[in-house]
Amino acid sequence: MSEQDPCTGSASATASSTASAASTASTASAASAASAASTASPAAAVFGAGERRRCAVVGLGARARMFTEALTGPYADRIELVGFCDVNAHRMAVHNGWIAADHPRREPVAAYAAEDFEVMLRRERVDLVVVCSVDRTHDDYVVRALEAGCDVVTEKPMTTDAERARRVLDAQRRSGREVRVAFNYRYNPVHSAVRELIAAGEIGEVGSVHFEWLLDLRHGADYFRRWHRDKANSGGLMVHKATHHFDLVNWWLGTEPETVFAQGGLFFYGEEAGRRRGLARPYARAHGSAAAQGDPFALRLADSAVLSSLYLDAEREDGYHRDQNVFGPGVTIEDDMAVLVRYASGASLTYHLTAYSPWEGYRVAFNGSEGRLELLVEESTWVPPEERVDGASPVMHGSGVGEEAGRTELLVRRFWERPRVVKVGGGDGDEGGVAEGGHGGGDVRMLADLFGPRCGEDALGRAADAFDGAKSLVTGLAANESFETGLPVRVRDLLDV
Helix, strand or coil, X not given: CCCECCCCCCECCEECCCCCHHHHHHHHHHHHHHHHHCCCCHHHHCCCCCCCEEEEEECCCCCHHHHHHHHHCCCCCCEEEEEEEECCHHHHHHHHHHHHHHCCCCCCCEEEEHHHHHHHHHHCCCCEEEECCCHHHHHHHHHHHHHCCCEEEECCCCCCCHHHHHHHHHHHHHHCCCEEECCHHHHCHHHHHHXXXXXXXXXXXXXXXXXXXXXXXXXXXXXXXXXXXXXXXXCCHHHHCHHHHHHHXXXXXXXXXXXXXXXXXXXXXXXXHHHHCCCCCCCCECCCCHHHCCCCCCCCHHHCHHHHHHCHHHXXXXXXXXXXXXXXXXXXXXXXXXXXXXXXXXXXXXXXXXXXXXXXXXXXXXXECCEEEEEEEEEECCCCCCCCCCCCCCCCCHHHHHHHCCCEEEEEEECCCCCEEEECCCCCCCCCCCCCCHHHHHHHHHHHHHHCCCCCCCCCCCCCEHHHHHHHHHHHHHHHHHHHHCCCEEHHHHCCC
């Protein structure tokens, strides 16, 4: 099991006890090779340096809690949380209530309506904005924050279409301020190990990548209950979800996409599919509906104190329903998608995203000129029916799934050699368990990088800026266009980054 770097949170991969000493040495050299091939992010000079900063959070849904807890807890001595901004006053009050429970002596965070965003920036003297709002609004808040002289951390995806991406890139250039995109998967220790191994030349030059991502019936269904089900809000799963995965491939290979061909459709969820398979039930939303009783796809908001307070009790202000019928009308996103990508390096990617799987996780394999690298991550092995959720989200990752948790396995298969197991620090012991913490241990490491002290260069280049955000986004945008036209799409024709 590897040692954890207290400054960067980097996990260095080490070979299993059955590997040869030479194999162990070559793996250990991966970190130094990656370091030599990378430079510190320009954002490093801005984030985590200087006097205590003043920060505001925009969009106070469930995901924002990760940031508010970090900013009022471990990083409160470096960053002062001074402002909330949301379309819903109740949700801001809920977050203030959670903060008060954890920090009784702390004054409430000042709350501002969405239309008072600039007022908040001026009045609270904000110099850092964290954007967690609905995806289609990201660019608006990012651009306005940059123009006001603030730096920005934005949740992924950076935005939802090419024009919005151009607005962000142009504003970043004009303002000279920094934009960081919260790609937490870059900080997962096993993903860092993959980058180290590839950079060290363990499998030679990479010719192709095979990547399958499976969302189980709990997590996958949740995208079809929420605002994400409308493609105008989220860009579909090719943008909202797969931006993580396309960013990983860009980062792992150190390249960018050139051509994309894709096919996708709504196979399992939605009104027509539900009716055809006998899964449809006559309700618009689950809460208060007798028709939703016994439906394993229904989300029961009242079972969770967090979901009730954050969404059910907030409905009176904006009418947003967090628990819509996954087999009801209004679903405009795909649930089964296949993508073929050609990269500037000459490598190709075959990618498939399925949102209705009995288990959750992913398989990714890299074929190289000297061998093959394989990663298997099982985040859940199955999903129990009619599960009661008592937390912030029906989505659970890694150790959060308890008895349903699977395993993580990283293998190097060099030509003419026995397969070698690579063990990575940050898992549940030494037996290949799922890494601890949210999103495979990536959340806590990302927060430390965003808000904590800097300890030299980011050897793995994990800090993602606006251009990284655009380069991950454009693969999904090209895939969406290919869905519509049935033709390959040149990435530069959509967005030249």
